[in-house]
Amino acid sequence: MNSRSKYKTKQRDTLLGYLEKAPGHITANDVCKYLKAQGENIGQSTVYRQLENLVDEGIINKYVIDATSPACFEYMGKESHVKADVCFHCKCEKCGKLIHMQCDELEEIQGHLYEEHHFQLDPMRTVFYGLCEACAGAVQ
Amino acid sequence: MNSRSKYKTKQRDTLLGYLEKAPGHITANDVCKYLKAQGENIGQSTVYRQLENLVDEGIINKYVIDATSPACFEYMGKESHVKADVCFHCKCEKCGKLIHMQCDELEEIQGHLYEEHHFQLDPMRTVFYGLCEACAGAVQ
DNA sequence: TTGCGTGCAAAGGTTTTGCATGGCA
DNA sequence: TGCCATGCAAAACCTTTGCACGCAA
Numbered sequence: 001m002n003s004r005s006k007y008k009t010k011q012r013d014t015l016l017g018y019l020e021k022a023p024g025h026i027t028a029n030d031v032c033k034y035l036k037a038q039g040e041n042i043g044q045s046t047v048y049r050q051l052e053n054l055v056d057e058g059i060i061n062k063y064v065i066d067a068t069s070p071a072c073f074e075y076m077g078k079e080s081h082v083k084a085d086v087c088f089h090c091k092c093e094k095c096g097k098l099i100h101m102q103c104d105e106l107e108e109i110q111g112h113l114y115e116e117h118h119f120q121l122d123p124m125r126t127v128f129y130g131l132c133e134a135c136a137g138a139v140q
Numbered sequence: 141m142n143s144r145s146k147y148k149t150k151q152r153d154t155l156l157g158y159l160e161k162a163p164g165h166i167t168a169n170d171v172c173k174y175l176k177a178q179g180e181n182i183g184q185s186t187v188y189r190q191l192e193n194l195v196d197e198g199i200i201n202k203y204v205i206d207a208t209s210p211a212c213f214e215y216m217g218k219e220s221h222v223k224a225d226v227c228f229h230c231k232c233e234k235c236g237k238l239i240h241m242q243c244d245e246l247e248e249i250q251g252h253l254y255e256e257h258h259f260q261l262d263p264m265r266t267v268f269y270g271l272c273e274a275c276a277g278a279v280q
Numbered sequence: 281t282t283g284c285g286t287g288c289a290a291a292g293g294t295t296t297t298g299c300a301t302g303g304c305a
Numbered sequence: 306t307g308c309c310a311t312g313c314a315a316a317a318c319c320t321t322t323g324c325a326c327g328c329a330a
Contacts, residue, residue, distance in 0.1 A: 007284060007329050028319080043287040048320065050285090067204045067211040068295065070319060090259050099259065105252055112245055118273035119230045119239065125269040133258035147304050147309055168294080183312040188295065190310090208320065210294060286327075296317070303310075 005053045011042050015050050019060060024100060025072035065091055065098060065127055072098070088123055092132035099132060145193040151182050155190050159200060165212035165236060198264045203231060214238065216264075228263055232272035239272060 005012060018034060019026070028047055035042050051073055054060045063072045088106050090099040113119045145152060158174060159166070168187055175182050191213055194200045203212045228246050230239040253259045 005285085009285060009329075011286070041287090045288080045321080046286055064204055064207050067207070068318080071207045090253070090257070090261075093262065093265070099257075101257055103256070105256070106249070109246070109249060113230070113268065113270070116243070116245070117230070117239075117241055118276075119268070119270055120272075120276045121230075121268055121270040122233060125233065126267070128253065128259070128261055129265040130253070130262040131260040136258075136260045145310085149304075149310060151311070181312090185296075185313080186311055208293080282330090284327105284329080286325105288324095290322085292319105292321070294318085297315085299313095301311080301313105304308090305306100 005050070005057075011046055012050055012053075014040050014042065015047065016054070016059070019054070019073070019075045022075060025063070025074055025098060027070040027072055029070060031073075061124060063089060063124065063127075065089070069096070088126070088128065090128040090130060090132070092135055093129055094131055094135040097132050145190070145197075151186055152190055152193075154180050154182065155187065156194070156199070159194070159213070159215045162215060164238075165203065165214050167210040167212055169210060171213075195265075201229070201265065201267065203267060205233075228266070228268065230268040230270060230272070232275055233269055234271055234275040237272050 014035065015031065018031065022030075022034075028044070028051060031047050031051070032042075032044050035047070051060065051062070055062045055073075059076060061074050061076050063074070065072065087100060087102045090101060091097070092099070110121045110123065113121045154175065155171065158171065162170075162174075168184070168191060171187050171191070172182075172184050175187070191200065191202070195202045195213075199216060199218055200213050201216050203214070205212065227240060227242045230241060231237070232239070250261045250263065253261045
């Protein structure tokens, strides 16, 4: 679980450079394909291993939405993890779209659950299921 | 995605009968092994397909803990659906306990998500992950 | 020099799919 | 009778692992 990287390698820097400017949610496969397109040949095991390291270090986050779709990663920042913003995820049961949202009011859920129900919510892993705007409007 | 069962088959009944009295969370593999031990020979594809149906029907819930471990299922009950009351579920990531809660304030989440984010929450299927009181107190 | 990081290939395990057969309504 | 459900096997899929080599410190 705690396999923090001790060496600074070219591959790690390349990967980190991509993650920094990568948009929203990215899968390990996305990373591999991007790097390959760039001519950077980094083995997929290295990608997986470095992603795991970065998660351990808190530089990126990992989301597991469901069993069949691949895990998503997201850049959080190198600086200290002040956890200034808590993000939530909504997944559409119909089209499968993953919606990323950050909202103060939703943060209150966390406080409410803790104070009233003594439950310490982990927003990283919690996913709201339902219907997105498009799908809710499309059918019944 | 929406493959609700239309026929009532022996396999479905057998599976449902087991799920009703099955303890806590069960994997698809558990179900297969149990049925085989009972002399009930039900193909694994059938198990997976029926579990998917039952999730769609809201009779069982599906939990995904992480990418590599198999998904867990849990019996929720045949009734409800009347949604006279909206119930929420919290699952402890540590001890696995499933907490059932009904709370007016949490119902507001639904309204909020719909009005502000145009997302139609499905409380039946949404599970809040985190730490229960006991586990949160135990360690850090 | 030491031992971690890398890369390739192959394994691992869960879940899905194709297709012919059997069963419910 | 018309579909749907089933079962088997094989595929698909993501992720991890083994092992030899290269590279950082």
